[in-house]
Amino acid sequence: MSQFDAAAGAEARERIRAGSTEPTSGLAPGLVQANLIAVPADWAFDMLLFAQRNPKPCPVIDVLEPGQVESALASGSDLRTDIPRYRLWENGELVDEVDDATAAWAQHPDLVSFLIGCSFTFETGLLEAGIPIRHQQAGRNVPMYSTSIACSPAGRVSGNMVVSMRPIPAGQVAEAVRITDRFPAVHGGPVHIGEPEQIGITDLSAPDFGDAPMIEDGDIPVFWACGVTPQVAIQASAPPFAITHSPGRMFITDAPEGNYRQ
Amino acid sequence: MSQFDAAAGAEARERIRAGSTEPTSGLAPGLVQANLIAVPADWAFDMLLFAQRNPKPCPVIDVLEPGQVESALASGSDLRTDIPRYRLWENGELVDEVDDATAAWAQHPDLVSFLIGCSFTFETGLLEAGIPIRHQQAGRNVPMYSTSIACSPAGRVSGNMVVSMRPIPAGQVAEAVRITDRFPAVHGGPVHIGEPEQIGITDLSAPDFGDAPMIEDGDIPVFWACGVTPQVAIQASAPPFAITHSPGRMFITDAPEGNYRQ
Numbered sequence: 235m236s237q238f239d240a241a242a243g244a245e246a247r248e249r250i251r252a253g254s255t256e257p258t259s260g261l262a263p264g265l266v267q268a269n270l271i272a273v274p275a276d277w278a279f280d281m282l283l284f285a286q287r288n289p290k291p292c293p294v295i296d297v298l299e300p301g302q303v304e305s306a307l308a309s310g311s312d313l314r315t316d317i318p319r320y321r322l323w324e325n326g327e328l329v330d331e332v333d334d335a336t337a338a339w340a341q342h343p344d345l346v347s348f349l350i351g352c353s354f355t356f357e358t359g360l361l362e363a364g365i366p367i368r369h370q371q372a373g374r375n376v377p378m379y380s381t382s383i384a385c386s387p388a389g390r391v392s393g394n395m396v397v398s399m400r401p402i403p404a405g406q407v408a409e410a411v412r413i414t415d416r417f418p419a420v421h422g423g424p425v426h427i428g429e430p431e432q433i434g435i436t437d438l439s440a441p442d443f444g445d446a447p448m449i450e451d452g453d454i455p456v457f458w459a460c461g462v463t464p465q466v467a468i469q470a471s472a473p474p475f476a477i478t479h480s481p482g483r484m485f486i487t488d489a490p491e492g493n494y495r496q
Numbered sequence: 497m498s499q500f501d502a503a504a505g506a507e508a509r510e511r512i513r514a515g516s517t518e519p520t521s522g523l524a525p526g527l528v529q530a531n532l533i534a535v536p537a538d539w540a541f542d543m544l545l546f547a548q549r550n551p552k553p554c555p556v557i558d559v560l561e562p563g564q565v566e567s568a569l570a571s572g573s574d575l576r577t578d579i580p581r582y583r584l585w586e587n588g589e590l591v592d593e594v595d596d597a598t599a600a601w602a603q604h605p606d607l608v609s610f611l612i613g614c615s616f617t618f619e620t621g622l623l624e625a626g627i628p629i630r631h632q633q634a635g636r637n638v639p640m641y642s643t644s645i646a647c648s649p650a651g652r653v654s655g656n657m658v659v660s661m662r663p664i665p666a667g668q669v670a671e672a673v674r675i676t677d678r679f680p681a682v683h684g685g686p687v688h689i690g691e692p693e694q695i696g697i698t699d700l701s702a703p704d705f706g707d708a709p710m711i712e713d714g715d716i717p718v719f720w721a722c723g724v725t726p727q728v729a730i731q732a733s734a735p736p737f738a739i740t741h742s743p744g745r746m747f748i749t750d751a752p753e754g755n756y757r758q
Contacts, residue, residue: 279541279608283559286544297545299651346541389561496758 238264238358243308243488247316250486255318255333257375257444257482259367263358266307266420266491267484268295268349269461270317271468272339272477275300278346280389284467285348287386291395291463293419295487295494298347303339305349307487313347314339319480321465326472335477342475350461351420352484353398355491359413365406372448375482376400377441378460382434383425385463393467396443396460397425397433401453410456419494426457433457443481500526500620505570505750509578512748517580517595519637519706519744521629525620528569528682528753529746530557530611531723532579533730534601534739537562540608542651546729547610549648553657553725555681557749557756560609565601567611569749575609576601581742583727588734597739604737612723613682614746615660617753621675627668634710637744638662639703640722644696645687647725655729658705658722659687659695663715672718681756688719695719705743 242262258267273281285292296305303313314336322330322338332338339345354376357367369376376398383395402410407427415423426433438455439446443462449455462481479485504524520529535543547554558567565575576598584592584600594600601607616638619629631638638660645657664672669689677685688695700717701708705724711717724743741747 275541279537279544282541282544282548283561286548286556286559294548297548297650299545388559 238490240488243486244310246486247308247311250318251312251315253333255483258318258484258486259354259357259376259482260370262486264491266295266487266489266494267352267354268487269352269464270313270347270349270477270479270485271464272345272347273473274342274475275344275346277390277473280391281348281464283388284385284391285350287388288463290421290425291385291459291461293351293421294348295351295419296349300344300346302347305485305487307349307489309488313485317479317485318483321478321480323468323476323478325474326469331480338477345477349485350464351494352461353421353458354484355420355494356414356417358491360410363409363413365402365410368401368448368450368453369445374445374448376444377447378443378462378481379435380442380466385467391467391471393463393470395425396462396466397457398460399438399441399447399455399457401447401449402456403452404454407454407456414458416495417491418496421459421461424456425459428454430455500752502750505748506572508748509570509573512580513574513577515595517745520580520746520748521616521619521638521744522632524748526753528557528749528751528756529614529616530749531614531726532575532609532611532739532741532747533726534607534609535735536604536737537606537608539652539735542653543610543726545650546647546653546726547612549650550725552683552687553647553721553723555613555683556610557613557681558611562606562608567747567749569611569751571750575747579741579747580745583740583742585730585738585740587736588731593742600739607739611747612726613756614723615683615720616746617682617756618676618679620753622672625671625675627664627672630663630710630712630715631707636707636710638706639709640705640724640743641697642704642728647729653729653733655725655732657687658724658728659719660722661700661709661717661719663709663711664718665714666716669716669718676720678757679753680758683721686718687721690716692717
């Protein structure tokens with residue numbers, strides 16, 4: 235199991251609560267990071283069913299019922315303040331980005347919150363195997379792309395899959411598959427390797443979310459299902475209101491990644 | 497992978513639709529069997545969340561939205577007729593058992609149906625390893641017990657776990673663990689081995705569901721989480737209406753168990 239500092243999660247959340255808005259890749263190594271999607275109670279079944287039918291992009295690791303803001307995976311946490319940046323959605327439109335969602339939450343007290351595993355979690359394992367994480371090297375957010383891969387719809391919720399991309403040296407791609415396959419709760423193994431056009435990505439240098447990639451000679455682009463997928467589903471499905479994290483700026487839990495390794 | 501006859505599922509459903517009411521253990525070997533829990537749409541989120549939080553007793557393998565009666569796992573199937581016997585529930589009380597649920601379904605058109613993996617699925621694997629299945633040898637239904645193991649509650653849904661029990665020769669218990677661990681979608685490995693009192697079972701000869709066990713000298717009672725668990729949750733949580741299968745009388749799919757083996 236990876237080394238980790240059990241207090242690092244609480245410390246990172248404290249810094250974020252105090253105002254840090256940086257991407258969270260590389261923070262609190264060895265602890266599970268999570269995507270947020272919060273929708274009104276009336277939409278909660280459709281969203282949970284969407285996740286259940288699309289476990290690769292939407293592996294649910296915690297669900298907070300209306301009125302709950304402390305995740306069982308992070309003692310003393312507050313979902314309204316402990317994410318670096320939030321996106322607010324109305325009828326499928328992005329209407330605002332905020333660093334504190336307390337006011338938005340107060341206006342929508344029936345929100346049901348889903349925490350979805352994030353691939354940042356397995357980056358520690360890749361690094362330990364000597365596999366470079368290019369976006370960390372470059373000090374950038376991971377690049378993420380909308381694809382042409384349709385998710386299975388559920389009730390009113392549908393949309394295409396979003397993927398994160400890491401350029402991996404060709405000789406280490408197979409090992410990256412093996413390592414990430416062991417983490418099905420944080421998206422597991424890649425959904426696509428090379429040939430971005432086949433999944434509808436026409437320009438790797440222009441991701442739909444996050445920052446442009448740094449690709450070295452001999453790297454192959456490797457694509458993992460991404461927890462930003464529900465945000466594209468929100469755009470396609472237009473619930474009256476939703477709160478999500480801002481891509482790359484995650485909720486950091488206290489849960490060791492080893493808990494989710496097979 | 498186990499041998500199986502791809503047409504056996506449709507044939508078994510046809511016999512059941514025509515009137516067979518026998519327990520389904522041993523039918524259509526190698527194909528996945530499922531428990532049914534159908535609740536009004538207003539209760540669907542709580543029930544799906546209950547399943548998500550209790551994946552060992554409630555591994556969801558399909559969800560049918562309101563108006564749907566054909567499972568994606570069984571071509572041409574009809575959930576209203578293709579289970580040997582149904583239980584009808586009102587406000588947490590068992591009010592009737594019927595062999596055809598078409599009329600009940602028509603009165604509650606907003607039912608959401610959950611199919612939950614059944615441990616009958618891995619019995620083929622146990623038999624192939626030379627492990628005897630005592631209830632099949634005796635021509636009986638598998639014994640099932642309510643336990644003192646509390647499930648994680650979800651909204652209005654809570655209750656204790658139900659387990660199925662198979663007596664296994666002491667020298668084969670470890671192998672039974674290994675085999676069933678490979679099938680997390682049909683309850684996976686045992687939740688308890690020996691010492692029934694520790695999980696609140698005071699009399700093995702008097703199961704709460706199914707038939708009394710046949711236990712040979714040298715057998716150890718081995719307990720697996722059971723998809724009857726939602727029926728106990730219905731009693732505890734009292735939704736206005738629900739339809740379930742009758743314990744031991746399952747929905748037979750066309751899905752090879754190999755699809756659910758890790």
